[in-house]
Amino acid sequence: MISAVALWVVLPALSIAVLLSVVRLALGPSFPDRVVALDLMTTIGVGIVTVAALAWEQTALFDVATVLALVSFLATVAFARYVERGIRLWSNG
Amino acid sequence: MVEWLVVALLLAGTFFMVVAGIGIVRMPDVYLRMSCTSKAATLGCGCLLAGYALQVGDAGIAVRAVATAAFVLLTAPVAAHMIGRAAYRLGVPLWVGSCCDELKGAYSPGGEFLQSRPVSQVRPPHPSLDP
Numbered sequence: 001m002i003s004a005v006a007l008w009v010v011l012p013a014l015s016i017a018v019l020l021s022v023v024r025l026a027l028g029p030s031f032p033d034r035v036v037a038l039d040l041m042t043t044i045g046v047g048i049v050t051v052a053a054l055a056w057e058q059t060a061l062f063d064v065a066t067v068l069a070l071v072s073f074l075a076t077v078a079f080a081r082y083v084e085r086g087i088r089l090w091s092n093g
Numbered sequence: 094m095v096e097w098l099v100v101a102l103l104l105a106g107t108f109f110m111v112v113a114g115i116g117i118v119r120m121p122d123v124y125l126r127m128s129c130t131s132k133a134a135t136l137g138c139g140c141l142l143a144g145y146a147l148q149v150g151d152a153g154i155a156v157r158a159v160a161t162a163a164f165v166l167l168t169a170p171v172a173a174h175m176i177g178r179a180a181y182r183l184g185v186p187l188w189v190g191s192c193c194d195e196l197k198g199a200y201s202p203g204g205e206f207l208q209s210r211p212v213s214q215v216r217p218p219h220p221s222l223d224p
Contacts, residue, residue, distance in 0.1 A: 001096060001100065002096060002099055002100060002103070002148060005100050005103060005104070006103060009103075009104065009107065010103050010104070010106075010107045010141075013107045013110070013111050014107060014110055014111075016111060016114065017110045017111050017113065017114030018114070019114075020114035020115060020117065020118050021114055021117050021118075023118050024117045024118055024126070030123060030180065030183070030185045031183070032123050032176055032177075032179060032180035032183065032185055033123050033126065033185075035176055036117065036123060036126050036127050036130055036176060037117060039130050039172060039176070040113060040114070040117055040129070040130040040134055043113075043130065043134040043135065043137075043138050043165070043169075044110055044113075044114070044134065044137075044138075046138055046141075046142075046161075046165065047106060047110055047137060047138050047141040047142075050141050050142055050145045050158075051103065051141060051145075053145065054103075054144070054145050054148055054149070059149060059151060059154050062145070062149075062154060062157065062158065065142075065161060066157060066160075066161045069161050069164055069165050069168075070164070073164075073168040073171075073172055076172040076175065076176060077171075077172060077175055079176070079179075080172075080175035080176050080178070080179040081175075083179040083180075083182075083183060084178070084179050084182060
């Protein structure tokens with residue numbers, strides 16, 4: 001039952017959530033909008049990989065979720081630092 | 094019993110994830126969109142990881158799932174704070190319906206320093222505090 005719910009309810013709904021954040025990634029008027037959309041996509045990706053590990057009973061897949069959570073934080077921080085460094089260089093002329 | 098709990102956690106996590114997805118499309122500016130990704134998506138991710146930790150038989154993997162959930166809960170506010178500060182210093186406008194902008198004028202012109210209140214509003218200390 002758990003794997004049926006995961007396959008037929010949870011994974012399609014999470015895919016719809018990823019598609020919605022892709023809409024924001026395409027539309028997003030500013031650069032931080034796109035960074036926020038990518039952050040949401042990786043957070044949902046952690047959930048998708050976890051549910052996939054649950055549905056197909058592959059515990060090795062769960063390592064991917066852990067690593068994705070770690071890399072997602074680093075990517076977001078790197079984007080924010082990149083934007084702020086750009087501001088600093090720009091304001092110094 | 095545990096099976097129903099796992100199903101409930103999975104459905105709750107899915108609900109919050111979809112709410113975050115709807116919110117990031119519907120919210121009017123970047124700061125409100127960030128509240129979707131940092132609150133709803135983190136809660137949804139935590140629910141899914143808790144469901145996995147309950148369902149998987151191996152204790153080591155369950156502990157790793159709890160550690161991942163704790164990591165996500167710890168780092169999501171930090172990441173949202175950094176993106177928000179970068180967006181504010183980049184000059185991304187607030188939604189016209191926002192009630193107030195308490196950071197207005199609090200950054201030095203280069204954006205290097207943050208004061209607790211705008212330079213124009215800094216008042217001398219209260220007379221009763223003087224020795």
